[in-house]
Amino acid sequence: MKAVLCREYGPPSALSVEHVADPVPGPGQILLRVEACGVNFPDTLIIQGKYQQKPPMPFVPGGEVCGVVTALGEGVSAPAIGTRVAAVITHGGFAEQAAVDAAKAVPVPEGVAPDAAASLGLAYGTVLHALEDRGALKPGEVLLVLGASGGVGMAAIQIGRLLGARVIAAASSAEKLEACRAIGADGLIDYSAENWRDQLRALTGGKGPDVIFDPVGGPYSEPALRSIAWRGRYLVVGFAAGDIPRIPLNLVLLKNCAVTGVFYGDYARREPESNRAMLSRLFGWVAEGRLRPAISRSFPLEQASEALEMLAGRQATGKLVLVTHAAEAPPR
Secondary structure (H helix, E strand, O other), rough: OOEEEEEOOOHHHHHHEEEEOOOOOOOOEEEEEEEEEEHHHHHHHHHOOOOOOOOOEOOOOOEEEEEEEEOOOOOOOOOOOOOOEEEEOOOOOOOOOEEEEHHHEOOOOOOOOOOHHHHHHHHHHHHHHHHHHHOOOOOOOOOEEEOEEEHHHHHHHHHHOOOOOOOEEOOOOHHHHHHHHOOOOOOOEOOOOOOOHHHHHOOOOOOOOOOEEEEHHHHHHHHHHOOOOOOOOOEEOOOOOOOOOOOOHHHHHHHOEEEOHHHHHHHHHHHHHHHHHHHHHHHHHHHHOOOOEEEEEEHHHHHHHHHHHHHHOOOOEEEEEOOOOOOOOOOO
């Protein structure tokens, strides 16, 4: 099979597409004919050795797959061969086939395309876990999304709206903000402007946002926290800006607010049944037409480096997806 290989830590340009042996599902695993794989910020970290998990070399990046089950490993009776499933994994998705733990596989309902299914698990799973489980976002509250034009940011806009919140999107250019408006943001803030906190104050009537979703970190975190509403919830999702901010704890005291970590990967590992139920809920929203993943561009497997470079350079709006095989109707 063809696969994208990381043979040494480095930039996306160091990756190679090679023919390698087909994977064999081990005990408790299933083999997928991969149809699509989401491209995510953690993929840019794992190939540089900057992620929490460090697979042995050489390895195949890609942590969000959709495909059709073609074989079952020892001890596995479901999902049946021919079932289309999606799964969030650490690595192994940028390939024509992937062996994944059966416990991580969620059946994809009819009406959900493979590229959409491969876009839901990591970004939308992170967002729903963050906003509902960790942030207790309530209908009518104000949600501020930092880095709103990226894949996880756009997912936060969509999920926030579905949960009944008023969503304010913050991004760094007029083009990115227009993409946020088009997907449903109620208010827009250009945080490259010096007065962006004044913009936020005006949009919230001086109250500030009830929940802040922050996948960016860097220089935006402290000003955002200073603007939070009384009893607000600040969600620490990631550090796409590169720098991990150091927050003065007196700000937490003065606003009587909570700063809450969101580690979706470990949540999925520690609470697999809750995670599977949450992902099934997301797939249901897509099948019902209530949610449409914000896919901005699809790439063939051979252009994985280009997709990762676009993501690492913060040039992408919405989700990027690798399409490996043309989708076929699963056999019945």
